[in-house]
Amino acid sequence: MSITPEEVLRVAELAYLELSEEELHTYRRQLDGILAYIDKLREIDVSAVEPMAQILSAASPDESDSLRDDIVRPDSSGPKILQQAPEGLPPWFRVPRVISR
Amino acid sequence: MSAATLPSSWTISSIRESLLLKTVSARELTAEFFRRIERDNPRINAFLTVCPERAFAAADHVDALIARGESLPPLAGVPVAMKDVLSTAGVRTTCGSKILENYIPPYDATAVSRLESAGAVILGKTNCDEFAMGSSNENSAFGPVQNPAAPGYVPGGSSGGSAAAVAGQLAVAALGTDTGGSIRQPGACCGITALMPTYGRVSRYGLTAFASSLDRIGPLANSVEDAASVLAAMAGRDPLDATSTSAPVPDYRAQCQEPLHGLRLGIPRQYFGEGLDPEVRQKVEEAIAMLEKLGCRRVDLDMPHTDYAIAAYYIIATGEASSNLARYDGVRYGLREPANSLREMYKRTRGRGFGTEVKRRVMLGTYALSAGYYDAYYLRAQKVRALIARDFAEAFQRADVLITPTTPTPAFRIGERTSDPLKMYLADIYTVTGSLAGIPGISVPCGKSTANLPIGLQVFGPHFTESLVLQVAHAYQEAASPLPS
Structure with missing residues (x-):
């Protein structure tokens, strides 16, 4: 199965990546090679295997569902966090216009 | 003691001894490491950011404890470096990426704050592949890192800066992160000790996420004992990471010094097949023979799904x-x-x-x-992951630990593999298996190639057997190169 230029463009859109023509071309070729290699996963019969999303339940079954209580605590990091914004407008983050009227 | 008379290599215990004997202060030692960084970092590029203010404050705190005759925490005065994917409050954290070039986190990663609470002096942040994605450190937006053990060669990756800082004696220990081999592989390439703990053993709070079901934080150091001390200082439950476990944290440093008694060493055939450099094979076989001499028993076995791990x-x-x-x-x-x-x-x-x-x-x-x-892809990969984990579970029925090479070849030259991403991925073959299974693994140096490049020996154990893995690695390290006492 070969990945088409249209599919590469679709994936770049899904991933919100602006790519140059050259990048699209290079990634198409490289993804093709990588996916051809990954196709070896089809050699194995996995019909009777449960998927493993994470190892915690296998490693320590008692704790796999331990969640802390949801307690409201005071937090003063808000201003520090907003300072990191490329375009801060405390107490908001500013972005380009989303709705046109 | 003046800078000229300070020893060049330090261990956690030699620092402790010198501090208690007052032959050096924590401040003097910290200043000495910043001098080294100033001298050597322009060449090695291991550090992206240094934080002298924070470091000297921590050192002064240790010196104050000594002056008051109070007991010292386990890592008192130990100069350490943090991979730049670990958040440090007030200290720039770039993840090796242009997208975070000027990012200053408002909080500390738990691993960072725990090491500092244990007395460690954080010197700065180390170079790495961007967002920890890579095996050579060539994917950093801030330039490649030189391998101190082999100039012109990559230090491995993605924790290449951490490995180079320790190997180049710019830090006594460093933290790295391992998703598919990113602690163990640079450890092997730079000729140092590098431990990936069990998934959940160390809190990931404050670690910039790459692949959340795989990411781990672990130490790089010059000896197994030092790696054990660093792990002990940061392991354990953290309410801020729901995947961190409350399994008890043993005294890893004491336990790693236990003698080996009739341990079964599993040798998986699939790790010694096609693609393994003959010199790496020979050094690993010699290491296995040495462990057998120390009283271990060799058990050859198969792990049939290894070839699907990449x-x-x-x-x-x-x-x-x-x-x-x-x-x-x-x-x-x-x-x-x-x-x-x-x-x-x-x-x-x-x-x-x-x-x-x-x-x-x-x-x-x-x-x-x-x-x-x-x-076709993600779900199938998760099922294959289950089969790889099953391979390990079955292998650990027959063996206590598994012994493999860490990498198929020693370090390669900077620039040699950048044009072929798949080839770069395939070199992760011996490390990604343990990542998928969530088990602990360590890489210790087991000699050098004829080109004088370090070679790594990998030890895997079942979940939460860090003590056992460290014990085997320590026994090997002591037998292979007895440290001067």
């Missing part, structure tokens, strides 16, 4: 990465490329802020998770 790993890791890296959108922190619409701003920011390898992996992961492909 394919499963690169689907799972990139899938999780494509989701985790969605947060870099130019809104709340990091780079923003101006544009007229929100969507164009996202695309331009990410297109220009991310490097080549990160974009490649985000593309691969997005593709594998996209509608129509999920079952």
Whole structure:
């Protein structure tokens, strides 16, 4: 199965990546090679295997569902966090216009 | 003691001894390491940021404890370095990426704050492949790192800066992160000790996420004992990471010194097949023979799904990465490329802020998770992951630990493999298996090639057997190169 230029463009859109023509071309070729290699996963019969999303339940079954209580605590990091914004407008983050009227 | 008379190599115990004998103060030792960094870092490029203010404050705190005759915490005065994917409050944390070039976290990662509470002196942040994606440190937006053990060669990756800082004696220990081999492989390439703990053993709070079901934090050090001390200082339950476990934290340093008694060493045939460099094979076989002399028994065994690990790993890791890296959108922190619409701003920011390898992996992961492909790729990879974990569970029925090479070849030259991403991925073959299974693994140096490049020996154990893995590595290290006492 070969990945088409249209599919590469679709994936770049899904991933919100602006790519140059050259990048699209290079990634198409490289993804093709990588996916051809990954196709070896089809050699194995996995019909009777449960998927493993994470190892915690296998490693320590008692704790796999331990969640802390949801307690409201005071937090003063808000201003520090907003300072990191490329375009801060405390107490908001500013972005380009989303709705046109 | 003047700088000229300070020893060049330090261990956690030699620092402790010198501090208690007052032959050096924590401040003097810290200043000595900053002098080394100033002298050698322009050449090695291991550090991206240094934090002298924070370091000297920590050192002064240790000196005050000594002056008052109070007991010292376990890592008192130990100069350490942090991989730049670990958040440090007030200290720039770039993740090796242009997109976070000026990012200053408002909080500390738990591993960072725990080491500091244990008395460690944090010197700065180390270079790494962008968002920990890579095996050579060549994917850093801030330039490659030189391997101190072999100039002109890569230090490995993605924790290349941490490995180079320790190997180049710019830090006594460092933290790295390992998703598919990123602690163990640079440890092997630079000729130092490098431990990936069990998934959940060390809190990931404050670690910039790459692949959340695989990411681990662990130590790089000059000896197994030092790696054990660093692990002990940061392991344990953290309410801020729901995947950190409350399994008791033993005295790893004491336990790693226990003698080996009739341990069964599993030798998986699949790790010694095609693609293994003959010199690496020979050094690893010599190490196995030495462990047998120390009273271990060799058990040859098969792990039939090993050959599928790379394919499963690169689907799972990139899938999780494509989701985790969605947060870099130019809104709340990091780079923003101006544009007229929100969507164009996202695309331009990410297109220009991310490097080549990160974009490649985000593309691969997005593709594998996209509608129509999920079952064929991600779900199938998770099932293969279960089979690889089963291989390990079965192997540990027959053996106490597994012994393998860490990497198929020693370090390669800077620039040698950058044009072929798949070839770079395939070199992770011996490390990604343990990553998928969630088990602990350590790499210790086991000699050098004829080109004088370090070779790593890997020891795997079942979940939460860090003590056992450290014990085998320590016994080997002592037998192979007895440290002067």
